[in-house]
Amino acid sequence: MATVEWTTPVSKEEILKVRVGDIVYISGEILTARDRAHERALKYLEAGKKLPIDLNGAVVFYCGPLIKKIGERLKIVSCGPTTTMRMNGYIREIVKRISHIVLVGKGEKGNEIAEALRGKGVFLAFPGGVGALAARAVKSINAIHWEDLGLPEAVWVLEVEKLGPCVVAIDAHGNNIYEEVERRVEENFRQLLVKIE
């Protein structure tokens, strides 16, 4: 297992280099997106409309941050990842339309996006609920796009320093930890059933 440090934007070569189980720390500009931001981003891409941020080489953090208003200033208080599987349909379509991408999410089940990410992207796992720790890596809020979606669903452009450790859970070569675990779990469940029934 290798440990690497990435600075955004991440190059395709860097993405292709890592394998499942590797540890990644991210520094630089990342963006947050949830369900409604994905829906809108895909609409823009389909219509050939320019997105407020370039998704090629971007690091998308699946997160709806908890924000505190201090006077006119906004502060990120806690910002752990959310489940990304709800957005798989959008992710597959969006990935088709860009060159390469890094996704950061949390605990999944199976998560069948390895094919969509093949040769193009990785899925990094950051533990869910670990929002206080993640917020410590956030150095500044550089921009907020699509605020009309509501603050948790808006696209936040954040400057982070060594966000991690993130684990490569799906790499760009078709390897997927979630699918491996899922297969083992199904087998263990079958064995359990024999015992209890």
Add this chain to the structure above:
Amino acid sequence: MIIVDILQKNATYICLLHKKKLMPSIDYHTVVETVVELFRKAVTEIGDDVILALRKAYENEDNELAKNNLKMILENIEVARKSKIPVCQDTGIPVVFVELGRELHLDFDLKAAIVEGVRKATEEVPLRPNVVHPITRENTMDNVGLHVPHLNVDITDGDTLKLTVLPKGAGSENVSALKMLPPTKPNKITRFVIETVKEAGGMPCPPTIVGVGIGSTFDGAAKLAKKALLRENILEMNEFELELLEKINSLGIGPMGLGGKTTSLAVLVEMGHCHLASLPVAVNIQCWAHRRASAVLR
């Protein structure tokens, strides 16, 4: 002087509110402030029992990814407690349990006070505005809405008012399940509980705490499953619960679904009698960030 005992885990905290003013009984303002403090405590401080369970899990794991996840979770709990910030950005949907002593006479709107407490906590703690209309998805921005906060009211003996808050995140709530089992097949309960945990995989942020409600009615079983999560020490399990836990952990889902020995930290069961022709079973899954806090007002 009103003394509020904030009971959480094994520790007892005593807060003195309104030190200067002598107050003859519980009032609106006290309830509002208590609700705010309970939410603050719940979302920023994880109970000692849960921390102990997570530490044991860390020691027990030999899978490197699982160990890494548990280490980060424990570190996060420490950072949140020290900096007084919510452990998780999903500060949940507000659920409040009210145990009302039958000898109490309240001359104010208790429900309105709890609602106001949630509103105030949202701004002051802060809590993420998570409450939306079910169809339009419009956010109320203050965590208050139709039937929200969700109140569970019970009438008890005595002259105290006990308030317990359980802010519940969506990841774990979304994978919870309820089933009306055939009444003569109690062995199906084990299968249903394990199957629910298996289907959830890594989505509810394991290691989870599994609340199980057995019996009662369709709605009663769900309520029992949620109530089960309130057990003061999650490590105090009976034989049936420990057996279920062992089976669940043999699945190998592991912390965050990346594999390992710890899928759940505890299985907590509450039972109720039921109709002779039915056997309702509900499974309410709770993420590792088990946030709860109680206060007793006199």
